[in-house]
Amino acid sequence: MENNFCVSARGLTKKYSKFTLGALEFDIPMGFSTALIGANGAGKTTLIDILCGVVHRTEGEVTYFGSDKDIASPELRERIGYCASNAFFPQGFTAKDIAISMELAYKSFDRKKFAELCEKFEVDSEFTKKPRQMLKQSDGNRMRTSLAAVFARSTELLVLDEPGSSLDPLMRDRLCDRMRDYLDEGDGRKSIIFSTHNIADMENAADYAVFMDRGKIIEIGFIEDLKEKYIIARGEAKDYEQAKPLMMSSSANRTVFDGLALAENAEKLAEMGVDSETPTLQQLSIGLLKYAEEQR
Amino acid sequence: MKKYVNAFRMFFGRCNLSTMVSFLAVMAGMIIMVAGLETATAGGDFTAGMTAGMSIMLAGVIPLTGLIFLNALYAYANPATPGHKYFLSIPDSAEQFRRAVIAANVFSLALGLVLSAVMCVVFTLLHIDFGMTYFGLVILFALLGMCNFTGYVRNIAVRLVVICGLFAFTGFAAGFFSAGDDEEEITLGMLYEKAPWLVFVLAGTALLLFAAGLVYSIAVSRRKWVRE
Structure with a gap:
């Protein structure tokens, strides 16, 4: 039977002295873009580092593409493209050094494509006269160069840690387009996992979402399904106390209130005169993270 | 052989070549300048004193060359160093x-x-004492060994203390055993005249330190490289 998950985890745990990730159980669907969403310290980067073999898990199993290959396998690493949130490449490296290093490290690295992508992302390429070292570039340009390098490889899974955090809104939009193109090129065989705080800007790039809080997954699913599962309830302040028990998280001022609620409560809320609407990913994220915070 | 050169280039890009070439060019320039001065002034006292000082200074550069690449390479084993995650994520990264x-x-x-050989040839032709060059070489081996031993220590200060300690110890030992005339600088030749056994002990220890350090580093590299 064909496995339709690019990554599956069972009992995945990472223990640090002051933080524990997991135990996580999840299946990330193949052919889609998955957003890891959570507050700072939720464990997104730790999870990404484990998935890419940068950090070792303490317990549990991770399966990639339904095969039994471990992330230590060079063959598997060739299929996975990884980009860390900042200072991914050495500070002394120029685009030329990156090209030399990546060409030696990865069989599928396309040096010409890397130069083209660098030009498309408006950063120094290896053919730029006197390309600048990473140290002398802004965070945004460093991220653009790192993204150009990872997109210049032939991979089946991209794992990007905060790819949009240091990019300007226009570049974030271009990145979303590039991510969409990547998925389209794969025809259902290529997947992306990325973490983000810029939920509104990256919403176009995400199909599936994993919400994390303090090392645990609090919600997971296709964004379209989650938008049907939850609603944003909005009403007048006088109805707040009555509606509050039906909402997961909410906030109110003197005149109005709004909050996240389960769609199954929409009818009851409507009877109270409370309107409901489909949440955006941003509203969903804030509502779920607030709920998790209140439940601690 | 190619595998090793490629691995080196993977970690240094083309920086290694440009650094190496520029470093050798600066050194060659200094040696030629010394040689030119010595020839032009036909061995005057002032120039002789200066060239002797230069030869000592250049000899001190030899051991430092050993630190350039090794220090930079071991830094990548530290999670705080930019590039650490990139190198950890490449296929077969530990190997x-x-x-x-x-x-x-x-x-x-x-x-x-190479630097020592160039210095020996040039200084021999100019009749300048190059005893310190050998001293530099001995320290180079010892420093490489110490760098290999302390490479995975995440606190850079520890490595620097060990390296400074090594320099201080060597200087102290040399000064102690060749003491007698305070106004002369210590050369390995002088030390050899006064305490030949110490020269052999120093050279042997340096070689042993280098070999042991390299063997240790290779043996533990896979385990130390991968973050737990």
Whole structure:
């Protein structure tokens, strides 16, 4: 039977002295873009580092593409493209050094494509006269160069840690387009996992979402399904106390209130005169993270 | 052989070549300048004193060459160093790192040896004492060894203390055993005249330290490279 998950985890745990990730159980669907969403310290980067073999898990199993290959396998690493949130490449490296290093490290690295992508992302390429070292570039340009390098490889899974955090809104939009193109090129065989705080800007790039809080997954699913599962309830302040028990998280001022609620409560809320609407990913994220915070 | 050079280039890009070439060019420039001055002034006292000082200074550069690549390479084993995650994520990263360690040792040694050879030839032709060059070489081996031993220590201050300690100890030992005339600088030749056994002990210890350090580093590289 064909496995339709690019990554599956069972009992995945990472223990640090002051933080524990997991135990996580999840299946990330193949052919889609998955957003890891959570507050700072939720464990997104730790999870990404484990998935890419940068950090070792303490317990549990991770399966990639339904095969039994471990992330230590060079063959598997060739299929996975990884980009860390900042200072991914050495500070002394120029685009030329990156090209030399990546060409030696990865069989599928396309040096010409890397130069083209660098030009498309408006950063120094290896053919730029006197390309600048990473140290002398802004965070945004460093991220653009790192993204150009990872997109210049032939991979089946991209794992990007905060790819949009240091990019300007226009570049974030271009990145979303590039991510969409990547998925389209794969025809259902290529997947992306990325973490983000810029939920509104990256919403176009995400199909599936994993919400994390303090090392645990609090919600997971296709964004379209989650938008049907939850609603944003909005009403007048006088109805707040009555509606509050039906909402997961909410906030109110003197005149109005709004909050996240389960769609199954929409009818009851409507009877109270409370309107409901489909949440955006941003509203969903804030509502779920607030709920998790209140439940601690 | 190619695998090792490639692993080295993977960690240094083309920086290694440009650094090596510029470093050798600066050194060659200084040696030629010394040689030119010595020839032009036909061995005057002032120039003789200056060239002797230069030869001592250049000899001190030899061991430092050993630190250029090794220090930079071991820094990548530290999670705080930019590039750490990139190198950890490449296929077969631990094996690539192991190969790069071997290559970096060889390159560092080769750089030191080439520099020493150039100095010996030029200074011999100009009749300038180059006893300190040998001293530099002994320290180069010892430093490479210490760098290999302390490479995985995440606190850089510890490595620096060990390296400074090594310099201080060597200088102290040399000064202690060749003491007698305070106004003369200490050369390995002088030390050999006064305490030949110490020269052999120093050279032997340096070689042993280098070999042991390299063996240790290679043996533990895979385990130390991968973050737990």
